[in-house]
Amino acid sequence: MHEELENFERNHVRDLVEPPPNCRPIGTKWVFKNKQGEDGMVVRNKARLVAREGIDYEETFAPVARLEAIRILLAFAASKGFKLQQMHVKSAFLNGFIEEEISRPVYKLRKALYGLKQALRAWYARLKSFLLKSGFVMGSVDKTLFLLSRGGDTLIVQIYVDDIIFGGSSHALVSSFAEQMSKEFEMSLMGELQFFLGLQIKQGLECTFVHQAKYTRDILKKFNMGDSKPMTTPMSTNTALDADEDGEAVDQKEFRGMIGSLLYLTATRPDIQFAICLCACYQASTRTSHRQAVKRIFRYPKFTPELGLWYSSGSSLSLRGFSDVDHLGCRIDRKSTSGTCQLLGTSLVSWSSRKQASVSLSTTEAEYIAAASCCSQLLWMKATLSDFGLRFGKIPLLVYSTSAISVAKNPVLHSRTKHIDVRFHFLRDHYEKGDIDLVHVASENQLADIFTKPLEFGAFVRFRGELGVLQVEDVDNALIKGEIESQWTGLIALLV
Secondary structure (H helix, E strand, O other): OHHHHHHHHHOOOEEEOOOOOOOOOOOEEEEEEEEEOOOOOEEEEEEEEEEOOOOOOOOOOOOOOOHHHHHHHHHHHHHHOOOOEEEEEOOHHHHOEOOOOOEEOOEEEOEOOOOOOOHHHHHHHHHHHHHHHOOOEEOOOOOOEEEEEEOOEEEEEEEEOOEEEEEEOOHHHHHHHHHHHHHHOOEEEEEEOOEEOOEEEEEOOOEEEEEOHHHHHHHHHHOOOOOOOOOOOOOOOOOOOOOOOOOOEOOHHHHHHHHHHHHHHOOOOHHHHHHHHHHHOOOOOOEHHHHHHHHHHHHHHHHOOOEEEEEEOOOOOOEEEEEEEEOOOOOOOOOOEEEEEEEEOOEEEEEEEEEOOOOOOOHHHHHHHHHHHHHHHHHHHHHHHHOOOOOOOOEEEEEOOHHHHHHHHOHHHHHHOOOOOHHHHHHHHHHHHOOEEEEEOOHHHOHHHHHOOOOOHHHHHHHHHHOOEEEHHHHHHHHHHHHHHHHHHHHHHHHO
16 A cells, blocks of 8 residues: 555555545545465465546547557568567556646645546556657557657557567667656566466467466356366357246356356367357346356366367468358347357467348358458458568468359459448458458368367367367477577587
């Protein structure tokens, strides 16, 4: 608490004044929290003095980095061979200037206070202004991405509120940036990126590995699933969930908590994406059968707690996408399920599994809609990666349905697809512009199949491996091998 009050004085957060007669004061309260490290041990006791209420203001938003953007940065850094660093801005919101007059008895705020609605916006504006003045260029698509070029070297900075990831091809640039930030703000937790937003990250010469083993153990303990029997897949191929109106109702709050916890696990576990999204459809009217299906999903991470994403240093920086569909897969409204995934070289950086908005009259229509969704994500990634200095020609989009490919390529067939919503025909436009290339892929090589329906064990494990979802021990062996090879190379060079 004393440290927090010292931050108030150091950042000149408030002034002692007489409260204006027509100004409604706001109250404050103390919030206490124990911050845990990667191993689950308490690393810091945090005390925060926050506002009890904010004031109405129309611009209270601020951009926050998407998980896809963080995965793209990790894959890019791994392929370029440099390690990412992290830093944390201490009491970040206390650095943000506010334009409105906000008072409480005897104090008038000069800077933002935790709990104010506009605190995040004020902090982002302050940090953005500092970075732009320091010579950085903001990303054209991702407004939390900043890049600095000096000669032939580049420094990349990704912002997530008060946590910052940065790295580059020049050690001098990285050190200079860390020094600049330390002079402007009070920093903590500086060093190699290892634990970020619950993601555990191992960076080596051969690869970068991202997993959530600690988070998996935490949610298993939270929902009393630690002693459950492990399962080899998240959902059986015989599973057929429906409304089950005659089934026994269960606690919706607990069910939603289980769904929400599993959804965050999909940040590094694409293999459970479909199963969770299917169960999430029944949060408004939950029955015993739905809860049993979710518990089955929990038993799968119990079997594979240390699975994660592998980003190889030898991966190319080429884009490709896969799209697939389970036609009329939903038993309630007969809507189809779209599954898409996007890879940067061999690194999986984005994926989705979602029910389509309308009922498709044919498999061709359903596949066409799924391909349009995948196309839009590929275009976003293309624009984002252009800020990294990467340029792409035609991006291959691999689709199983030859009929859907023909609809996009051959205008003659469009007379038979008048009922398809106009917004999905931008797939054809971008094909004609040369942005994407629609390519047929055999069903046994369609990686997006894992996002559309439950698969039998053999196919599930094969697709999971091809997507780069591996065990921690496999990665540890690769990291050790890379370190040994590097040491031998250095020793041989020294002897020569």
